[in-house]
Amino acid sequence: MRSVSALVWLLLWGALPARAFLIQTFDSARGPVRVAWKNPEKINYVLDRAGSDDLPADSVQRILRESFAVWTAVPGSRVIFVDKGLVEVEAPSGDDRVNVVVFDETGEWLQAPRGTGIIALTRIDSNSLTGEISDADIIFNGRDFHFGQGQQANRVELKDVAVHEIGHLIGLDHTPLDGPAQIRPTMIPYYSDDGPGAASTLEADDQAGASVLYPSPNFLAGEARISGTVKDAQGQPLFGAELTAENMDTGERYGTLSGAFATAKNRGDFVLRGLSPGQYRLRLEPVAGRITAENFGGIFSELPTGFPAEYYDNIAEPAWAQLLVLRLGHNWMA
Template sequence: MIRADSVRTPWIIAAAALLAAGAAPARAEGGRTLLRWGGEEMPIPYYIERGGAGDILDGSDIEAIQSAFQTWEHVATGRVEFQFAGLIDAAAEEEIASVVMWLDEEWPYDSSFVAKTRLSYDPRDGRILRAEILLNGRDYRWSTDGDSGALDVQNVATHEVGHFIGLRDSAAGGQAMFEYILLGETGKRYLSDADIDGVRANYPLAGRDGRGEIALRVLRAGAAAGEHPTGIPAERFTGICALGPARGPGQAAAVVSARDGEVAVSVIGPGGEAAGEYAIPAVPVHPGRIRAVSALDVAGDGIRSAIAALARAPEGLDVWIATTGRSIRLPVRGAEDVTAFAPLPPGEPPFGDAVAVAGKRRSGDVFVSIVRPRADAAGGITLEPLRSWSVPGSSGVRGIAVADRVDGGSEIVLLSRTPAGGFELLSWLPPFSAFPLDGRPFQPDARAAAAALTAGGNPLGIAAVHGGSPAIIVPVAR
């Protein structure tokens, strides 16, 4: 008999079973095979077997698996991207690419294994060719609602997706890759700093040698793309964490980068020139957790030069103000993740001097909230929540842009990822309407962020990280 409050027997999650095509597997230094997907494979497509978990009938099991893949994709200092390719029948799974499926009747492993990830790879170089995540539906109940007597789908799937990208089990507790699991556990939904470092090591954002200079690619509709050096040497950084709009005079984009645990924000002008750099001292968060950067008028004095970085801390969501090093907690109730934020135009009712925040709730809903920063009597900052909306049909908002309209007003545009892995623009206000980006001359990758390029009434631009380099794309005619 198992009592939910006294489960102490851990179940082993299997280390990845390696199905090599040849006899002699490749060996990395130290004698261990380094398994990874090639950069040209990104985004990595995966299917989910249509039946899902036998215990779950509302589709939340399918959504929980997608959330697990996105958790690894969101590591800001690494570059791994997935594309949900759709639901598939069990009979067809052997013919296609990677798949996630529950086995409800026959489980080929010991019943102590709750899941198993099998990898096929090229034995010559360790390149992963196909992955198969098997979940044990024969011996365990599964849930998505915190049932203390069942396995949490996202919790287990996040661990297995780590194997999917070549990571190994960890013997240290508190990590998503820890090799033991409990019923009702949800802690593996969130990556530890060690998990994040694993992604960064296997999938570095700026190339393995880290050489060269970070260039800003400026693409404009009807004109050739231009490369503009920024003066930021790439070897200084472990990765580009985020890219966002900077609303100061002549500023086009802000890039957050990281090096040896330090975080810096570089502001880049519209021609690609370096326009300033802010160190963020003693940021109490791993750079890989930083989600977005933006200019933020926290003092309400109209000064637009303060740069904020937003990150997911283990205990919640925090904003750091680059110019002061102060940190404040973002009071977005029930949010599991925040993926973008942007200041709204000053003084414009009803949300003047406020900040738009986008993220995902624990329920899986994508939301946009409006919050207003206020200086308090003690010299700190509080954020007052004003309104919140859900964004239907989106798997995540990657950027918020405040764009000038021809009539002199402004509007908010969201850069949103579709469940199928593409991107679309969603216009303010609710109900949101979609403008698919498919067929545009430039397709931002999973690290895309939206930025408003409003100088002189220019059309909306999208700031994105593409192939490890920041880019500003201005092809979006409306």
């Protein structure tokens, strides 16, 4: 099973709809399978010695190592990367079990025409039955983009892109959760240069994703959840509807799509996991705006539209929403 996640340059700016972390999941003959590393405590990587033609080699190596460390620092996650140093990459291969980070200065590895807007790709190879990741390579598009550091003009912030791609490397899909630069998750499918460095810092939704994928014992003991089932107007389970939970005390936001968890018994089931304690406002809506089914891989090839947004419990106006109060380790069934 090979999956490719692309970060796209956002050519138009404007108000973005709000959305949630998703784990890469594909359909198999035996049902949905989650893509993940078997041993998240030792995910190896190597850096291509050639680096980028846009920055000094030592800067590139430092920025990439710092980017891996951003995910290692998530308190609820067991992810640890092992830096295996520099190699001379002839061509990234999905079969060599060496996870490389390379810059493609000519387009020979990206195999994408000019002007697609793809800034970088993460190619993941996983077992088609178990979803276990065997190889993950990150390829930066050095042909069409100039990478920089510290908000250089007309440059794509390398660390922002690297932290996003490493999120894919651990198994995260794009999140549908969007918002202003300061609170926008790193895992949204678009790069926008209105907040240089903003994607280098993880938001609650990103951290919840890394923690749910590879939970530490402390995380499992302390996380709060909201779970339930989304049904359409006919009372049938509704797959792929977006749910957003906003902590009204802290402003932290978390999202998901119904049916996202490979273990969901019913395709309308949802679980919002990794929530901090607090009072939550829960919103249900179709994925809309510039984020579409095309931004997600695997099971989310089609998403429902044409139903009205609402707040819990069947409320149209946010001010009237019924708030859910979550305590540490609380499991709330909506």
